[in-house]
Amino acid sequence: MKINWAKKGFEEIGNIGRGKSRHRPRNDSVLYGGKYPFIQTGDIQSADFKITQFTQTYSDFGLAQSKLWPTGTLCISIVGANTAESAILGFDSCFPDSVIGFNAYEGELDNYFLKYYLELLKVQLKNISEGAARENLSLEKLLTFKIPWPPASERRKITRILSAYDDLIENNLKRIKLLEEMAQITYEEWFVRLKFPGHETTPLDSATGLPVGWxxxxxxxxxxxxxxxxxxxxxxxxxxxxxxxxxxxxxxxxxxxxxxxxxxxxxxxxxxxxxxxxxxxxxxxxxxxxxxxxxxxxxxxxxxxxxxxxxxxxxxxxxxxxxxxxxxxxxxxxxxxxxxxxxxxxxxxxxxxxxPADTLIKLFSDKVLNNFIAKNTLAKQNQLLKEARDILLPRLMTGMIDVEQLVLPEPFSNPSASTQEPQAV
Structure with missing residues (x-):
């Protein structure tokens, strides 16, 4: 760590607290089914960097016994198999007390910086949570850690360098999702709604209600x-x-x-x-x-x-x-x-x-094949981007690579500039 870097606790650099889910029983149906995303530890674990999807929502009643955290909040899982996983909220969300939320005093970019540092700490954080019947990191344990805290200009540069990789990864993930969605839409059009090529002249079997040959x-x-x-x-x-x-x-x-x-x-x-x-x-x-x-x-x-x-x-x-x-x-x-x-x-x-008929299966597969080839190419690119980022991360976060005199090209991607539409899955 560089000499001019301070070491600070979480509470010195931002607001930190556990999520809220006060109502019991937790599975009460009255809590769910509304418009407020409800993020759980599994959603954090499955996120690459930002949380862009959710599997459950809170109702107005659910929100009343919880708390809505803002976009850009750093979420840290502290319980169970996903202990020490972290990700940035891509949209306003609620989460339970098995998740800690953090927001830096000096803005969202510092949330990103801390997220990257937590990647270095992940193994250590998991180790201190072991030994109980259920893995539990706890807010109290987390607050004992001191974080290397460079001057603001260096934090910004480190964050921008690393987030450039994550921006590319996120864009590739969006393209991958679009490619698969296009193939899925074609599948449903042909084989669910039965609007396949030649459907106008294909009779239906009176016994099955399916096209002849299906x-x-x-x-x-x-x-x-x-x-x-x-x-x-x-x-x-x-x-x-x-x-x-x-x-x-x-x-x-x-x-x-x-x-x-x-x-x-x-x-x-x-x-x-x-x-x-x-x-x-x-x-x-x-x-x-x-x-x-x-x-x-x-x-x-x-x-x-x-x-x-x-x-x-x-x-x-x-x-x-x-x-x-x-x-x-x-x-x-x-x-x-x-x-x-x-x-x-x-x-x-x-x-x-x-x-369906074998000829139609083959015709469909030929039609969407390039979607999957392109998806695989993008996935390989992401793997290389992650490897390059992970090589840089410890060197940047420990000061081994000195960014103090580094001049970044302009314009440079601002990780906090884009907003993310929440996606239910």
């Missing part, structure tokens, strides 16, 4: 399920392991190489280019992704069903079929276990879908 069938009619698994005699030396925690809706983090001997026992499912992975554990969370890496080292957890298309190059149709809400609802319905709902392979294979 039928209701099990998911196995379009894909093999868990076709390739690692056998003990063929165990590789190294793998790239995709676990459930590394997958979100439509995305997965490219894994690092690890020794197979040290990998979890669930590292068994071989995955290949064009496969879809769908978490059979808590399917309501929509943990699925399309694999577009041609890497023989990729191995997924047995907590995933791996779907391999039976017709070559129809992976866009297979992926969008299981990503469709109707399939997710059916998966949730057959999941067993209240505390840990999961689907066994036999039940998964019996989930019914509407199967």
């Amino acid at each position: 039928n209701e069938a099990e998911i196995t009619v379009i894909s093999f399920i868990n076709a390739n698994s690692i056998k003990a005699k063929d165990a590789p030396e190294t793998i790239k392991y995709i676990d459930i925690a590394s997958v979100d809706t439509g995305f997965y983090q490219i894994p690092q190489i690890m020794s197979y001997a040290e990998a979890p026992s669930r590292a068994r499912r071989k995955v290949n280019f064009g496969d879809t992975i769908f978490s059979t554990v808590r399917p309501n969370r929509k943990t699925y992704s399309l694999i577009l890496e041609d890497d023989p080292m990729l191995v997924a957890s047995t907590g995933f069903a791996v779907l391999t298309p039976k017709i070559e190059e129809t992976f866009p149709f297979v992926y969008l079929t299981v990503a469709n809400q109707s399939f997710v609802d059916k998966a949730v319905a057959v999941a067993g276990g209240a505390a840990y709902p999961a689907i066994n392979q036999n039940d998964f294979e019996k989930i019914k879908i509407i199967k």
Whole structure:
């Protein structure tokens, strides 16, 4: 740390406090279903830098027993598996007392600076929260930390450099989302609303109500399920392991190489280019992704069903079929276990879908293929951007790279300038 950098506590640099959710029971339906986003620790964990999506909302009654925090607030999770995760609010929101909110005295850019510093502290923060029956960081523990605090001009420069990477990542994520939404819209137009090419002249089957050549069938009619698994005699030396925690809706983090001997026992499912992975554990969370890496080292957890298309190059149709809400609802319905709902392979294979004619499946897949190729290219760019940012982060935040005399080009992206429309998921 540079000599001219001070060390300050959280309360010296901003307002900090726990979220509020006073009403009991917490699951009372009267709290929910309104217009106020209600952010929870899982939303913080799944955010890349900014929280741009939410899964639940508060009603007016819910708001009355809580607090609405402003856009730009730094949110820090302090309870459970997501302890020490942090993200910036992209919209005004409420959150419970399992989340701490922070707003710097000198403006939103300092919230960004602190967010970056917390990335360096994450392992340490997790370590001090361990040992209890449930991981708990607590506000009191957090307030014991002293934060390296450069002069304002240096804080701004450090924040602007790092946020330039996050701005690019965020823009790519928006493009990725748009590409998939366009493919989903086409899927629903063709296969849900039945407005596929040639629908005007295709008669309906009087018995099924479906176009002639279509039928209701099990998911196995379009894909093999868990076709390739690692056998003990063929165990590789190294793998790239995709676990459930590394997958979100439509995305997965490219894994690092690890020794197979040290990998979890669930590292068994071989995955290949064009496969879809769908978490059979808590399917309501929509943990699925399309694999577009041609890497023989990729191995997924047995907590995933791996779907391999039976017709070559129809992976866009297979992926969008299981990503469709109707399939997710059916998966949730057959999941067993209240505390840990999961689907066994036999039940998964019996989930019914509407199967169009093979020629139409191929035509659709060809039409939207470029959307997924472009999406994969952008995802790879984001991976490289994250790696570059993560190399710079500790060097900037410890003063190893001196920014005092650095002149940044103008105009330079201001991370606080853009507003984010909240997106319900």
